[in-house]
Amino acid sequence: MELELILYLALMLMIAETFGWIFARIEQPVVLGQIIGGILLGMLFPPTAEVRDISMLGVLFLLFMVGLESSVDELKEAGKAGFLTAVVGVVIAFLIGFAVVYPFKGFKQALLYGALTTPTSVSLTVRVLMELDALKTVEGNTIITAAIVDDILGIIILSVVISILVQGGVNSVGIGLILLKVMAFLLASIYIAPPAIDWLLRKVVRLGFADSTITLSMAVLFAFAYLAEHMNLASILGAYLFGLALSETEFRKPIFEHTRIVAHSMFIPLFFVDVGMSIPLKSISNVGIFALVFTVGAIVSKIIGCGLGAFIAGLELRQSLRVGIGMVPRMGVELAMLAIAMNAGIVGEDAYVVIVLMIFLSTLVTPPLLKMSFSRRGENNVG
Incomplete structure (x- = not known):
């Protein structure tokens, strides 16, 4: 390992911790602090290909953790x-995102921007x-x-859009095939993978290698990500679905606790700092x-x-407004999706800046709007 790479990683982790702590102290998301720290670091040390490759592991860990914190029962x-x-x-987010971008950027970029508006970060x-x-x-x-x-x-939407854009076509047969692969992957992850993974990890424990369950899980995580890429889907889909599959086993809690320490102390902070380092400041004036x-x-x-969805479901108008505001923030999942799209070569510098600014x-x-919406709470019902 080159000394320069070691120095990069050391600086990135120190920046992530320092700026994350500062933003936590002012009651702002730690992720925003890590990105801003990355912007400042990138002005002095532009990111290298090696740093980008390592930080991309943070993307897989991030989506794996999201899947692991979910469960099929919760769905x-x-x-x-x-x-x-x-x-x-x-x-609605996809359609409005598409409609806003189409006059400026055309059909394919409108598809991508529309997909990138869909996720929500409710932390x-x-x-x-x-x-x-x-x-x-x-x-x-x-x-x-x-x-x-x-x-x-x-x-799923981003995986489909990336497949369409990478393959360069949007014919109905191609889209149908992509959707078929996504559904097959999803169903296999829900119904086939959990018992198979549970059996494998139990076998490892019975053989006296309980500590190896973490290592084996990481190996399968990367295999799922590779399989998704091999199927011309996004690697984050594989990472998420493996987390979802593993969440259905008795090993969910110990693997989550062990993985969380490594992921949130190293790989995920590296990813968010790299997001900041990769922002081309010269492009900010171009997006206006x-x-x-x-x-x-x-x-x-x-x-x-x-x-609207909440209102259709039976919530009152003010309650529905609060739900809509609460679903506004974008953060980790969208940044992971953006990184994958950039790696696939379908996001340019200007688009990267626009998406990051939107996330910021x-x-x-969200916090001031949400607090304003709750300023009159007479009709709240405890659920």
């Missing part, structure tokens, strides 16, 4: 409100709801269950009005889409 139990909120929110929303003592309300329960469905829909229009569209699309702004506006 089944999301309920009418959570399911409708997620589905309508994803559809910030959960923190605000806890501050307002509203986590266990109807709105809080709806947001949390909708986020589970939202994650998998967003990842388009970035603003797209960001407004992305924010409004979630408020309208998720709010959507994250910053």
Whole structure:
């Protein structure tokens, strides 16, 4: 390993910890601090290909952890409100994202931008709801269950869009084949992989190699990611689905605890710092009005889409508005999707800047909007 690479990694981890701590102290998401730290570091040391390759492991770990924190039972139990909120929110976000971008960038880029508007990161929303003592309300329960469905829909949509753009065609047969592969992968991960993984890990434990369950799980994680890429799907889909499959086994908790330490202390912070280092500052002046229009569209699309879904499910108008606002933030999953799209060569510098700016702004506006929406809580119901 070259000394330069070792220095890069040391600096990136120190930057991640320092700026993450600063942002935590001012009650802002740690991820934003890590990205800003990466921007400053990138002004002095531009990222190398080796650093990018290592940081991409953070993408796989991030999506694996998201899948591991979900479960098939939770997807089944999301309920009418959570399911409708997620589905309508994803559809509306995609359509508005597409409509906003199409006049500026054309059909293919509109597809990509539309896909990148679909996921939601509710960790910030959960923190605000806890501050307002509203986590266990109807709105809080709806947001949390909708986020589970939202994650998998967003990842699947991006996998399909990336496959379409990489293959260079959008004919109905090709799209049908891509959807068939995604559904086969999803069903196998839900019904076939869990018992097979559980049997394999139990066998390892019985043979006296209990410590090897973590190593074996990591090997299968990378195999799932490779399989997804081999099927011309996004590697993050494989990482997420393996996490989802593993969540159905008795090994979920120990593997989560061990993996979380490594992932959140090294690989995931490296990824977020690399996101900042990769932002071409010279491109910020090029995106101007388009970035603003797209960001407004992305924010409004979630408020309208998720709010409409919640309203259709039976929530009152003000409750539906709160749900829509709570589903606005974008963060980890979207950044992972952006990194995969960039690696696939279908995202340029300007698009990268626009998406990152949208993530920043959507994250910053959510807490004040959510607090304003809860300023009159007379009709809240505890769920």
